[in-house]
Amino acid sequence: MATILVVDDNAAMRRMLKRMLLKQDHTIIETQDGSVGLARYIDHVPDVVITDIVMPEKEGIETIREMRQRTPDVKILAISGAATPQNAHYLDRAEKLGADITLTKPITAPDLHAAVNSLLGAASGGSCAR
Numbered sequence: 001m002a003t004i005l006v007v008d009d010n011a012a013m014r015r016m017l018k019r020m021l022l023k024q025d026h027t028i029i030e031t032q033d034g035s036v037g038l039a040r041y042i043d044h045v046p047d048v049v050i051t052d053i054v055m056p057e058k059e060g061i062e063t064i065r066e067m068r069q070r071t072p073d074v075k076i077l078a079i080s081g082a083a084t085p086q087n088a089h090y091l092d093r094a095e096k097l098g099a100d101i102t103l104t105k106p107i108t109a110p111d112l113h114a115a116v117n118s119l120l121g122a123a124s125g126g127s128c129a130r
Contacts (some may be wrong), residue, residue, distance in 0.1 A: 002047035002120055006030045007037035007063060008079070009055040013105070017050060020109045021116070034058030034066075041067055041074075048119050053080040053090040061090070061097055068098035075119040078102045 004026050008014045014030045021028055029044055031037045034051070035058040041049060049067060053060035060078055067074050078099035080090050091102040101115045 001025045001027070002116075003027045003029065003044060004048045004050060004116065005037060005040055005044065005046040006050045007032075007034060007055070007060070008050075008052040009033055010052070013052070017107070017112065020107075020112050023109070024113060024116075026116070034060060034063030037063055038066055042070070045071070048075045048077060048116055050077045050079060050116075053078055053094055061093055064094055064098045076100050077115050077119060079105055079107060081105050 001024060004021055006014050006017050006021075006028060007030075008017070009032050011032070014032070018028045018030060029040050029046060031040050033055045037049075037051065038058065051060045051063055064076055064078060067076065076099045078091060078094035079102070080094075081104070091104065094102055100119055103111055103115055
């Protein structure tokens with residue numbers, strides 16, 4: 001299937017996302033922050049990047065911007081915590097700065113699979129619904 005980079009400072013969230021994505025036979029690369037995530041991105045050039053927004057070291061907005069500068073057509077799914085005005089602001093900003101799709105935690109397997117499949121469809125010339 002696809003290679004997916006998961007960037008999230010929460011180890012339990014990374015494990016959960018990995019478990020969900022492995023069910024669709026994706027190859028998963030995971031990392032705990034944007035600095036390491038950017039290095040892994042450069043090393044592996046994944047098909048999709050899933051990044052949390054609020055993280056130590058290098059937060060998700062900065063990570064998205066740098067990945068987008070390096071590879072304008074990178075497919076990015078931004079995720080953030082429960083629906084609060086602050087988190088909604090982060091996700092809106094993430095979309096303006098380059099995230100293709102955003103999801104609010106907690107994330108369900110059907111929502112994650114739909115978002116990833118949409119991004120992969122867009123990568124192969126299909127349509128990308130938000």
